[in-house]
Amino acid sequence: MLWLIGFLVANLIAEPYLQNRLTExxxxxSDNDAELVISEINIGFFPPSATIEGVTLxxxxxxxxxxxxxxxxxxxxxxxxxxxxxxxxxxxxxxxTIKHAEINGADLHVTSGLMDRFTDSGQSSDQPRSxxxxxxxxxxSSIHIYRDxxxxxxxxxxxxxxxxxxxxxxxxxxxxxxQFGRIEFKVDSxxxxxxxxxxxxxxxxxxxxxxxxxxxxxxxxxKPQLSPSELSARVGHEIDHFNIRSxxxxxxxxxxxxxxxxxxxxxxxxxxxxxxxxxxxxxxxPDKPKNERPLINTQFSNLPFGVSxxxxxxxxxxxxxxxxxxxxxxxxxxxxxxxxxxxxxxQNLDKEQTIxxxxxxxxxxxxxxxxxxxxxxNENGYQTITGTLDEINLEVLNPVLxxxxxxxxxxxxIHSLEFNFDLNEIEAKGEFIAIYDDLxxxxxxxxxxxxxxxNRIVSFLANNIQVKSSNGGENPRTGEISYEREExxxxxxxxxxxxxxGMKDLIQRI
Numbered sequence: 001m002l003w004l005i006g007f008l009v010a011n012l013i014a015e016p017y018l019q020n021r022l023t024e025x026x027x028x029x030s031d032n033d034a035e036l037v038i039s040e041i042n043i044g045f046f047p048p049s050a051t052i053e054g055v056t057l058x059x060x061x062x063x064x065x066x067x068x069x070x071x072x073x074x075x076x077x078x079x080x081x082x083x084x085x086x087x088x089x090x091x092x093x094x095x096x097t098i099k100h101a102e103i104n105g106a107d108l109h110v111t112s113g114l115m116d117r118f119t120d121s122g123q124s125s126d127q128p129r130s131x132x133x134x135x136x137x138x139x140x141s142s143i144h145i146y147r148d149x150x151x152x153x154x155x156x157x158x159x160x161x162x163x164x165x166x167x168x169x170x171x172x173x174x175x176x177x178x179q180f181g182r183i184e185f186k187v188d189s190x191x192x193x194x195x196x197x198x199x200x201x202x203x204x205x206x207x208x209x210x211x212x213x214x215x216x217x218x219x220x221x222x223k224p225q226l227s228p229s230e231l232s233a234r235v236g237h238e239i240d241h242f243n244i245r246s247x248x249x250x251x252x253x254x255x256x257x258x259x260x261x262x263x264x265x266x267x268x269x270x271x272x273x274x275x276x277x278x279x280x281x282x283x284x285x286p287d288k289p290k291n292e293r294p295l296i297n298t299q300f301s302n303l304p305f306g307v308s309x310x311x312x313x314x315x316x317x318x319x320x321x322x323x324x325x326x327x328x329x330x331x332x333x334x335x336x337x338x339x340x341x342x343x344x345x346x347q348n349l350d351k352e353q354t355i356x357x358x359x360x361x362x363x364x365x366x367x368x369x370x371x372x373x374x375x376x377x378n379e380n381g382y383q384t385i386t387g388t389l390d391e392i393n394l395e396v397l398n399p400v401l402x403x404x405x406x407x408x409x410x411x412x413x414i415h416s417l418e419f420n421f422d423l424n425e426i427e428a429k430g431e432f433i434a435i436y437d438d439l440x441x442x443x444x445x446x447x448x449x450x451x452x453x454x455n456r457i458v459s460f461l462a463n464n465i466q467v468k469s470s471n472g473g474e475n476p477r478t479g480e481i482s483y484e485r486e487e488x489x490x491x492x493x494x495x496x497x498x499x500x501x502g503m504k505d506l507i508q509r510i
Contacts, residue, residue, distance in 0.1 A: 097132050137161075297383060314339065
């Protein structure tokens, strides 16, 4: 008899009431711009449950011209299932208690403005409503976020699977950490285009669990939407242009509670595999405005949140820098293959500690370069850098030097190279030692990269008067690294100009 009463109540009263209530509230929130269409609602009392199937949107009776073509109308949800629900609270608008809720097959199309509008609606009640859900699941879903112009998707997530336990959604909750017990999510793919539309970010096979603190992503891309020259023209001055590809990225044992409570990013290790970083700059554009730019370790020390990583490593990477010299339409590229970087105890809380980093790479895929770094966390950005380069034939540098420096090396070999220098925000000081033989160079014409009579005379003087062609023997000469940092100079460019000062001092004749 009870089941019959429950059946009649559900079909004659509860289900129509719930359907009308949902559609009316949605219509109110949307100001009659859109209507909620529900194919079917089923309510059960033994045990208490509700299933909503075939949720779609339709154009409202007072729809604006803009909404008539709005992609939000493509939104749909295959099924919403709720079990273990407090039916009386659900029907009367009280606080909800739910054992399990699941959304399956959601495909949502929204704009950021539309999301703000729905988030801000219906929250003015003096008695804040809450929903306590023991287990909440979203599966097989996607979301597409459009800019206000609706011309293209700015953010897109596909293949979303989320599981949340002990979810407590309360309007006056003090901390997000108090609103859930455990979260696990997996996303097949993520896409985001920056507001300037200069770059697009893409990621595949992303997962995270608050229980283990493990975050993983199988592939990651930063794709430029403009060429290096187009980017510089758009911003009005020369600027670095990035193209980034990465294999697996993994973060282990992130302390989520510490991050939420104290803004402290604490984890065991962070690893990146097969990172490919391509940097380009077209100097056929005005110089970039000079702005104060602290060194990289000073920036890290001054982050608005704490960082504590037991280790950071990058393996099997590739880094290149391509440059078009001013007045030239050809470019030179210097690259580093098989890049390996290891850092231990990476933190910015104890300013008395230093950060140690080790890097090794194949320079131009010809010889091994090894560099050690010591980074201070104090305000002057103090760094100590030491490194070695194995034997290399200097002629392999010509693809870089010809377009970037209008210099051709006709002969020469470096048997070994060492450098060590200290630097801070103001200047760099140190030593540069290279054992080399038979250095011979030619200065070239800007127009055709060939020698004319004037170039031949200057090259002769350089090789026979200015440049020391060999350095070795029992007492090899040491070059002095001495360089004052330019205003707004990047850390990497500062390193390079410091090393170059030592090279010039070493090969110049006394």
